[in-house]
Amino acid sequence: xxxxxxxxxxxxxxxxxxxxxxxxxxxxxxxxxxxxxxxxxxxxxxxxxxxxxxxxxxxxxxxxxxxxxxxxxxxxxxxxxxxxxxxxxxxxxxxxxxxxxxxxxxxxxxxxxxxxxxxxxxxxxxxxxxxxxxxxxxxxxxxxxxxxxxxxxxxxxxxxxxxxxxxxxxxxxxxxxxxxxxxxxxxxxxxxxxxxxxxxxxxxxxxxxxxxxxxxxxxxxxxxxxxxxxxxxxxxxxxxxxxxxxxxxxxxxxxxxxxxxxxxxxxxxxxxxxxxxxxxxxxxxxxxxxxxxxxxxxxxxxxxxxxxxxxxxxxxxxxxxxxxxxxxxxxxxxxxxxxxxxxx
Amino acid sequence: xxxxxxxxxxxxxxxxxxxxxxxxxxxxxxxxxxxxxxxxxxxxxxxxxxxxxxxxxxxxxxxxxxxxxxxxxxxxxxxxxxxxxxxxxxxxxxxxxxxxxxxxxxxxxxxxxxxxxxxxxxxxxxxxxxxxxxxxxxxxxxxxxxxxxxxxxxxxxxxxxxxxxxxxxxxxxxxx
Numbered sequence: 001x002x003x004x005x006x007x008x009x010x011x012x013x014x015x016x017x018x019x020x021x022x023x024x025x026x027x028x029x030x031x032x033x034x035x036x037x038x039x040x041x042x043x044x045x046x047x048x049x050x051x052x053x054x055x056x057x058x059x060x061x062x063x064x065x066x067x068x069x070x071x072x073x074x075x076x077x078x079x080x081x082x083x084x085x086x087x088x089x090x091x092x093x094x095x096x097x098x099x100x101x102x103x104x105x106x107x108x109x110x111x112x113x114x115x116x117x118x119x120x121x122x123x124x125x126x127x128x129x130x131x132x133x134x135x136x137x138x139x140x141x142x143x144x145x146x147x148x149x150x151x152x153x154x155x156x157x158x159x160x161x162x163x164x165x166x167x168x169x170x171x172x173x174x175x176x177x178x179x180x181x182x183x184x185x186x187x188x189x190x191x192x193x194x195x196x197x198x199x200x201x202x203x204x205x206x207x208x209x210x211x212x213x214x215x216x217x218x219x220x221x222x223x224x225x226x227x228x229x230x231x232x233x234x235x236x237x238x239x240x241x242x243x244x245x246x247x248x249x250x251x252x253x254x255x256x257x258x259x260x261x262x263x264x265x266x267x268x269x270x271x272x273x274x275x276x277x278x279x280x281x282x283x284x285x286x287x288x289x290x291x292x293x294x295x296x297x298x299x300x301x302x303x304x305x306x307x308x309x310x311x312x313x314x315x316x317x318x319x320x321x322x323x324x325x326x327x328x329x330x331x332x333x334x335x336x337x338x339x340x341x342x343x344x
Numbered sequence: 345x346x347x348x349x350x351x352x353x354x355x356x357x358x359x360x361x362x363x364x365x366x367x368x369x370x371x372x373x374x375x376x377x378x379x380x381x382x383x384x385x386x387x388x389x390x391x392x393x394x395x396x397x398x399x400x401x402x403x404x405x406x407x408x409x410x411x412x413x414x415x416x417x418x419x420x421x422x423x424x425x426x427x428x429x430x431x432x433x434x435x436x437x438x439x440x441x442x443x444x445x446x447x448x449x450x451x452x453x454x455x456x457x458x459x460x461x462x463x464x465x466x467x468x469x470x471x472x473x474x475x476x477x478x479x480x481x482x483x484x485x486x487x488x489x490x491x492x493x494x495x496x497x498x499x500x501x502x503x504x505x506x507x508x509x510x511x512x513x514x515x516x517x518x519x520x
Binding site: 044047057065074079104106 | 365368376381397424426432433434435439440446512513515516519520
């Protein structure tokens with residue numbers, strides 16, 4: 001095809017479209033095309049099979065995107081849990097992980113993290129549940145796994161040994177049980193549950209030195225023994241060794257920055273030292289972290305009482321009256337209010 | 345590990361198709377006539393688009409690098425709903441794996457080819473090319489060649505996986 005055709009004899013030739021050879025070339029372009037052919041080439045057809053492929057991909061994307069908000073939410077909760085665990089905020093981590101597992105119940109890594117978190121929050125129901133669910137499950141042997149594996153062994157300290165459990169079942173009288181427990185502790189000073197249970201029922205009538213020595217032994221073996229630290233706080237407070245008690249509280253908080261027991265215990269120590277406002281602030285912080293924690297709620301009520309805020313105290317006690325786990329802690333506050341016991 | 349190019353083309357054919365389609369769509373966007381499109385074939389290159397040389401140098405560059413944007417965005421979008429179940433949640437099903445395969449194979453073909461780099465080079469060699477275009481264009485050619493060399497060590501695949509996995513994680517990190 002000759003694209004150059006003279007318009008009239010003697011006139012300069014008009015360039016014709018290279019494609020159709022009929023219409024004149026339009027514009028200054030590298031390829032001499034008429035406007036119609038240029039538009040045709042600009043809109044070069046996309047084959048049906050490519051269009052079909054594109055539609056197929058788009059359908060898959062749309063179907064996938066329907067589930068994306070849920071997946072994103074799980075991812076956000078998981079990330080928040082990871083961030084919380086990095087900062088040793090195990091209460092937050094546990095809550096976030098519970099949300100993750102509610103949507104993705106088969107997620108092994110979340111269960112592993114929940115095992116760790118529930119150990120530090122001492123949520124024994126969840127801890128036992130996770131240990132049982134992860135039995136026999138294979139994992140990549142990383143640091144994460146090693147920590148959880150180690151904690152699942154450490155968690156045994158939260159429970160009585162089989163022999164102690166069997167023996168305790170036989171005892172019904174509390175005075176005899178205490179006597180029996182003491183003899184058991186003498187024979188098994190390494191058994192954390194037995195020692196801590198005995199020490200936590202310590203009364204002023206007894207000599208504290210022996211209890212101190214038993215707890216010291218446990219803490220020498222494992223300075224992070226949570227039960228032993230709690231017992232140590234109790235013993236130190238009972239003996240008005242407030243600095244020691246605060247140090248033990250801090251040791252708990254170093255393990256779990258959101259240990260509400262340690263915060264509330266610190267608050268009670270400050271209150272006992274007549275730093276009532278500081279104690280109230282700290283107990284408010286503990287309550288805001290866990291509104292279901294009876295010890296923190298009772299500490300706040302105690303703070304209101306010591307700060308001459310009876311209306312707030314009574315309102316708080318009344319609001320928790322329906323919750324039996326919290327109201328049992330409030331009984332101590334009521335006893336302080338009614339001068340049955342002295343808070344110090 | 346060296347895998348023959350035709351096998352990679354075969355395994356990741358959705359990415360090749362989208363790559364060539366992206367060139368074509370950018371030509372359409374800039375009103376550049378297209379004379380031939382091969383979306384996929386068992387040869388080197390695995391696909392190509394024959395088009396008129398654009399009047400604008402920028403259009404020329406954009407047509408060459410268009411697949412980088414299209415393949416990256418599309419690959420990320422496709423993998424987005426599947427990346428978390430596959431890589432984080434351990435609750436993935438076959439549908440999620442199909443999406444990940446599509447997403448990764450499309451994203452890994454985002455890199456412009458050496459043919460695309462040659463096309464940009466030809467444009468830049470024109471005596472009327474402005475300095476700014478050259479300043480942008482020459483490093484771009486360098487990057488394309490680095491990407492091409494990098495494909496020997498699976499840089500393209502790593503990029504694909506990075507887009508498919510990294511983007512959802514980035515979104516979560518920003519929101520959480």
